[in-house]
Amino acid sequence: CSSDLVSASNRSEFPAWCHAQGILFTEVFTLEALLSTKIAEDNILISDRTNFLIPEKWLAYTKCLKVNVHPSLLPWHRGSYSLFWSALLGDSWGISLHEIDEGIDTGNLIEQQDICYSDQESFRELYSKYRKATFQMLTSLIIDFTNQRKISSTPQIKIFKHAHTKSETVPLLNRLEKGWDTKILHARNLLREEIQAHQLRYR
Numbered sequence: 001c002s003s004d005l006v007s008a009s010n011r012s013e014f015p016a017w018c019h020a021q022g023i024l025f026t027e028v029f030t031l032e033a034l035l036s037t038k039i040a041e042d043n044i045l046i047s048d049r050t051n052f053l054i055p056e057k058w059l060a061y062t063k064c065l066k067v068n069v070h071p072s073l074l075p076w077h078r079g080s081y082s083l084f085w086s087a088l089l090g091d092s093w094g095i096s097l098h099e100i101d102e103g104i105d106t107g108n109l110i111e112q113q114d115i116c117y118s119d120q121e122s123f124r125e126l127y128s129k130y131r132k133a134t135f136q137m138l139t140s141l142i143i144d145f146t147n148q149r150k151i152s153s154t155p156q157i158k159i160f161k162h163a164h165t166k167s168e169t170v171p172l173l174n175r176l177e178k179g180w181d182t183k184i185l186h187a188r189n190l191l192r193e194e195i196q197a198h199q200l201r202y203r
Helices: 003-008 013-020 031-035 056-061 082-088 123-146 166-173 184-190 192-202
Strands: 044-047 065-070 094-099 109-114
Touching (some): 044 123, 082 123, 082 166, 082 184, 094 123
Parallel strands (some): 044 065
Antiparallel strands (some): 065 094
């Protein structure tokens, strides 16, 4: 997500909930900090809005449960700016919790939640829905994990290989005068040619 959305969102809500539950919680914001943090096998690693890739070797020797939060219904819209692309293309949208593997948002699915939206909403309004639902999903996951309930997962369907990139998305966002406050319908009308080109390439 863009930096303005990240800075505007409440990063303290989930850590505060963990502390209130007596759950030890450590936040890291850089790859260097992650690599220097010892994570026991009975811990859980949650990647939420992480802006770096975790090395494959580290994933291999770190045996704890590793979960990523992704703002789309995987396998659709892997990669960056997934909320933006889901809404721009008029696809079903929601959140996926999945295991972290060496690929880009390709790990086994733990849970998914559909979120209804309207093309009269702005991208920022969708982002707010995403953060509220994410909090609910993560707290539920932690409750199950701390109560030693089995966290099951299923492989993703291998139907869509393209992962969105920052380089293909930022130029489109820069054309929206109101940025993330742009209504979805307005963005679709403005970027109609780019949408058609994208669908021809990747669908």
